[in-house]
Amino acid sequence: xxxxxxxxxxxxxxxxERFFRDIGYQKTTVADIAKSLRMSPANVYRFFxxxxxxxxxxxxxxxxxLEESLSLIIAEPxxxxxxLREMLMASYRINQARFIDQQRMQEMVCAAMEESWDAxxxxxxxxxxxxxxxxxxxxxxxxxxxxxxxxxxxxxxxAMIRFQHxxxxxxxxxxxxxxxxxxxxxxxxGLEQPKTGA
Amino acid sequence: xxxxxxxxxxxxxxxxERFFRDIGYQKTTVADIAKSLRMSPANVYRFFxxxxxxxxxxxxxxxxxLEESLSLIIAEPxxxxxxLREMLMASYRINQARFIDQQRMQEMVCAAMEESWDAxxxxxxxxxxxxxxxxxxxxxxxxxxxxxxxxxxxxxxxAMIRFQHxxxxxxxxxxxxxxxxxxxxxxxxGLEQPKTGA
Numbered sequence: 181x182x183x184x185x186x187x188x189x190x191x192x193x194x195x196x197e198r199f200f201r202d203i204g205y206q207k208t209t210v211a212d213i214a215k216s217l218r219m220s221p222a223n224v225y226r227f228f229x230x231x232x233x234x235x236x237x238x239x240x241x242x243x244x245x246l247e248e249s250l251s252l253i254i255a256e257p258x259x260x261x262x263x264l265r266e267m268l269m270a271s272y273r274i275n276q277a278r279f280i281d282q283q284r285m286q287e288m289v290c291a292a293m294e295e296s297w298d299a300x301x302x303x304x305x306x307x308x309x310x311x312x313x314x315x316x317x318x319x320x321x322x323x324x325x326x327x328x329x330x331x332x333x334x335x336x337x338x339a340m341i342r343f344q345h346x347x348x349x350x351x352x353x354x355x356x357x358x359x360x361x362x363x364x365x366x367x368x369x370g371l372e373q374p375k376t377g378a
Numbered sequence: 379x380x381x382x383x384x385x386x387x388x389x390x391x392x393x394x395e396r397f398f399r400d401i402g403y404q405k406t407t408v409a410d411i412a413k414s415l416r417m418s419p420a421n422v423y424r425f426f427x428x429x430x431x432x433x434x435x436x437x438x439x440x441x442x443x444l445e446e447s448l449s450l451i452i453a454e455p456x457x458x459x460x461x462l463r464e465m466l467m468a469s470y471r472i473n474q475a476r477f478i479d480q481q482r483m484q485e486m487v488c489a490a491m492e493e494s495w496d497a498x499x500x501x502x503x504x505x506x507x508x509x510x511x512x513x514x515x516x517x518x519x520x521x522x523x524x525x526x527x528x529x530x531x532x533x534x535x536x537a538m539i540r541f542q543h544x545x546x547x548x549x550x551x552x553x554x555x556x557x558x559x560x561x562x563x564x565x566x567x568g569l570e571q572p573k574t575g576a
């Protein structure tokens with residue numbers, strides 16, 4: 181893709197994200213997005229074949245930023261436990277900043293869950309691959325118990341869902357429950373080898 | 379409340395539950411419920427001041443059955459770990475039987491989350507009290523680690539939410555992840571004292 185084309189694509193995704201945040205996914209039309217960019221709808225359709233495709237691009241960019249943050253943590257020269265704690269905390273903070281108090285962004289994700297399930301599954305697979313890498317390193321070094329890294333990763337993701345899922349972040353804020361830090365420590369207690377000599 | 383009054387109340391709750399399951403909470407009217415019982419709406423309103431109150435009664439009965447099942451397990455002469463596993467599994471099975479493949483029942487719970495938050499909180503408090511009792515027993519006997527029982531109970535409930543929340547039970551069925559049994563074992567690994575001499 182040439183530079184101008186990449187820039188146009190990015191402008192469309194930027195504009196779409198603003199509309200999804202301000203008036204919601206359902207109410208946004210491709211014509212709205214085009215008009216705000218002084219483009220014809222036909223020009224937008226040259227880049228994206230549907231509103232659903234634009235939504236997938238918005239979500240992919242957001243998830244790409246999250247995956248990038250996790251990759252940076254993975255590369256740090258620290259124990260697996262320390263990196264895993266920070267990755268789980270970073271996932272929570274990034275999702276929270278994006279979704280909490282932003283009901284309309286939840287609408288965008290809910291739409292993706294209805295319309296773009298393959299894209300959602302792809303993000304989950306990449307998330308699991310990142311978490312699973314650190315779990316496997318911790319198991320290999322003996323820092324973690326000898327669990328199956330893939331199975332443990334899925335359990336960790338499932339245990340932390342209240343701190344990741346846009347809808348639950350809103351609902352569970354009203355229920356007595358652990359902070360993200362407390363939940364991470366609870367999860368790590370099942371994963372880390374008991375301290376010897378304690 | 380006299381017997382006939384209690385019976386009428388129960389008939390209204392039965393009929394409401396059928397309507398909520400068959401046509402959904404939103405589309406059901408108090409007039410529908412009354413008509414199916416050959417009653418006047420005014421008579422239904424003698425027992426329940428609104429559809430919301432009927433929904434609370436449907437939910438209270440269901441949650442009462444769940445709490446009854448958990449109480450029976452608590453009373454069994456078995457280890458805390460064994461009882462806690464079975465309580466978590468029973469909660470999952472009972473919720474699953476009620477909600478899975480029954481999108482309309484999810485609608486009923488979602489309506490309660492919007493309209494009857496105090497009732498939802500009450501159910502969560504009673505659930506936590508039941509789980510917390512067994513956690514406290516396990517801590518007291520040394521079978522579990524020396525955790526704070528209330529905080530650990532909230533973590534356990536949060537970790538298991540994918541197997542309890544009507545919406546998540548449907549959504550997560552399409553995501554690679556642990557079975558309820560695998561998730562329970564993951565949770566228990568963080569709670570139980572490491573086996574000595576293993």
